[in-house]
Amino acid sequence: MFASETVETRVKSIQLPDENVFKNLKTARRFAIDIGGSLAKLAYTATVQRKTSRVLEDDKDADSIYQVSDTNETVVRLHFVKFETKFIEGCLDFIQSHIRGVHSSLREMCLKVTGGGGYKYEELISRKLAVKVDREDEITCLIKGCNFLLKNIPDESFIYQRHGSPEYKFQGVDLNIFPYLLVNIGSGVSLIKVESDNQFDRIGGTATGGGTFWGLGSLLTKAKTFDDLLLLAEKGDHREVDMLVKDIYGGAYSLIGLPADLIASSFGKAARSPRKSSHNNIEETQTQFKEEDLARSLLLSISNDIGQIAYLHARLHGLKKIYFGGYFIRGHPLTMHTITYAINYWSKGEIQPLFLRHEGYLGAIGAFLKGAEEDGTLQNAEKYSWEENFAGSSGLAQSSRVLQTQNSNFDMLELDRLEKATLPFPLLLDPDLYQPDTVDLTQDTQARQYWLQCFIDGTKKQEEQAIKSQSQEEDAVTRAAMFREQYLARLEALKLNPCAFGSLNVRGLLDMRSHILKEFNFTDSYSQQKQLENEQALRCLADRLQTLDGISDPGDRALELARGLLAGNVFDWGAKEVADIMETGELRFEDAEEKLQVRPWLLDDFDAWLGKRLNGHTYHCAAIFCDNSGADIILGVFPFVRDLLKSGSKVILCVNSRPTLNDVTYQELLILLRRVAAICPVICEAAETNQLVVMASGQGSPCLDLRYIDEDLVSMLKSEGTDLVVIEGMGRAIHTNFDARFTCDSLKVAVLKNRWLAQRFGGDMFSVVFRFEEGSRLNKQPGTCQDERTGIYENKQHGTSQ
């Protein structure tokens, strides 16, 4: 007893789970666990309470348009934690001690268990947590989890290409995931053909899997753990152990196309000829082979074999996509490369091997969803949209270097439920091909270096703003410092492995920043700033409208409206170089207009836009994606909207559902609209007659991901027959959607407020992008759509030539 306790203590002192691993246990509900032979994955849902700001209209105070007050918001979050099965007891103890007394209801709940280790630990779990344990079918859970991830998490799957640029080619969101082959590599291997959510079939399996690697590896080397074996393999040279084609032929067997370096016989060199060993004893002959070489040979032979068997099954069943899940791969590049090589070799590139960022969580997610569906914890779990919380999720471990330095034994995934379901933007030309981000920073090294440094440099300012926004809070300084530390650590990690969280882009960097800010309770750092600027801008609106009405020539007026839209967009706390000027408080709307590039603009389709407007073309309904508070929305967007309204168009103002930076939010815009209406009769009437409406976009980012649009907005866009899309600002029209094509006319308007980016486009600070494109029809000929899409560099030329 005593001996076992000391062992336990020693283990615990290294591996003790804490509140940073099993978060929010106080509100945890609905546990599920997937216990594999080597790794256990715990899933639960919890509610996260955090402070946010709320705006309330204040009619009594003439000076302020609304009051900003603190309020609590509740976020439903799914937690997934992965740890080695051998620590399960310690983890259960930790959970038990943290939920004890909190839930009496837990007792009545049953906990879903899946995975091969399920039946072994059932009793332990039931005893420790005092819950009823309910076992779920492993394969059903795997498929459920896999479908959920593929549908909900962007860039969940990727192609691995060693020495490729990028090394990981992420697949975005696949709208048509079926049919596919799921190869789940646990101790053994199961191959499952999946045709729909409920239609799947285990079409094969092999016993040569992760357990074989681990078992044989333990016999052949002194490695203690699975990861130790992988590290050995990384260092080894299989050619010392394997018999290659060239060892038999002296070169390639070109007649049937076998390359010289192809492995002809795995471990073939370890088969000693009797004479070689007859004078040596076993110990001596065994030392001929290095552990590293043996481990590598083993890894390659098993990965190759799995690849080949997966290919054969996919071929027999006519499947073109193979996803790999289970604990064997662990994001290990050598394994992924070998499997990819095998499948490409056999299928001649016709079948695509795809890996999953969260390969280890499939079973746990599936078991959790199964339970949640049954007890109603998450009614219609699959109808909600989920967002990966970058603040609490671990990234992909990439190289052995990362594996070695990873001191945490816990890997986490957190998914936040969005308040409402989202759908793809209905006016995209080709939703299958749509990819929001303009530049893939995993591919573009120069851009990656610039932006990572840019965000590192800007972190201090964000920290200060966060403190400023909660100056009355005692712990604001501490929390802000924690934000800075965590964000900087993430940015440094991304320098090492840009692919850790899916495709890297400016949008992701911005979102990660706001996730971490929220994690430390800074949900709306700019609330007071936005209020101040909204008030200032409102005071100038009447003058601005008067100025515009004073221009008699319709062309001149249209140009001034466009310039106003652009000038408003100069006011942006998200752009570091502009923020520096704004901090001095000396930027007036007129000054901003002065700063704009003179025509012709960098990308100048104004004449085309004007032509269409002067021709008497009336848009039926325009959807405008708004950017910043203050001058941008009030002095730039509203006058532009008024003009559209006057011409008879309906206008839908699409604004962020959740706060970020100084972007205007749905709640704020509702109040602002009433204030503007009080100043402008056109807007007032339009608002009353629903000719002008404000809608939440479903987004909470300074960028715009048109794959996730609020379902109510989507249905309105459709029912109103929207025929013009206006996207405003750098985040929404440059960093994202610059290349997006629509079935209706579109206008992308932005001022380049970042010198580096402006120069990359061939312009300078305050260069103007005014891109007008008529709607197109999807040409269903293969390839044409993509060919039509112009990349940023072609556009650079397009811009400078004007």
Place this chain on the structure above:
Amino acid sequence: MAKGKPDYDNLSPTGHRNPPMPWFGMDIGGTLTKLVYFEPCDLETANEEEAEALTTIRKYLTRNITYGQTGIRDAFLEMQKQTIGGRSGSLHFIRFPTSEMNSFIELAKAKNFPHLAKSICATGGGAYKFEDDFKHQVNLELHKFDELDCLIEGIHFIDRNNDKCECYYWKNPGDSKLATKEKFDFRNPYPYLVVNIGSGVSILSVRGPAEFQRVSGTSLGGGTFLGLCCLLTGCETFEEAITLATDGDSTKVDKLVRDIYGGDYNSSKIKLPGDIVASSFGQMNLKERRENATPQDLARATLVTITNNIGSIARMVAVREKVERVVFVGNFLRVNTISMKLLAYAMDFWSQGAMKALFLEHEGYFGAMGCLMEYMKLGQKM
């Protein structure tokens, strides 16, 4: 790869020039070299010196069953009363490790082989690898023949000319008491699959006498079995490894379905029997299980793993090629009834009896046989 249809029943018609004696076919594989030697019984030679040299070779080969430390003649495979090149005689089947190739070359020199012939013919990878050695050390030109051509020709020739039955299958392979070898009529075999298990594995799809191609293969073959057994048990030879395996129990090493699920895996859609291997070597990550596993158990598990893997790949290739007969050949099957029965059982079980695993008595010698036949054809051009 397609060629004119060879005449297996009447090889080298009379009146055609034969190449010089001695007549050998050699298949130099990654691990083993296989020799087929034709011993003429009607001695008639051009001159006495040649006759003497030929006699020396003949006597050396036919009066011994072992050569040096490692060469072995499989006397039970000898085929008597064969007519080749108009001559009648016996076919002998000899093997030695490829690592002993230099001793073989020395022996050829000592037996005055180069005096008799300017060339020797060979197939297999080693034909390319050792070409220079033959040239420089014994001044012998190595005629290289494609190993797949040789393999198929050899199979067809031996099957037709072996008066004891060449081709067989296992009846009741799953039952150690009831399992028996049964004759199989292989005269009209097309289409069929050849799974040649040497150091590695090649899988050929054969649609006609000269219509075949390599369709698959795996590096997990006989070399992997022996290599792993040497590493895991310290054994030194294939025979030793097989003997160990015969006495071992792989369930002490592998993880079975019942080890994970406590019994059969039963869900609404998927059913797996409990005694099926879920993970080969799946128990060996645990120290106490490793300590309890004997060399015999490890050898058995290695054999079962490699065999099952080959069986499963072969079966899928057979489905893809729409073929029902799968012929397993190669020296991995020598003295290895465990693997043969496993393959037979697996083919039968997974195909619900639609597929048949076939075996040939001369397991690993078909390449060498085919090579000898190519040598005979060569005579016409010499």
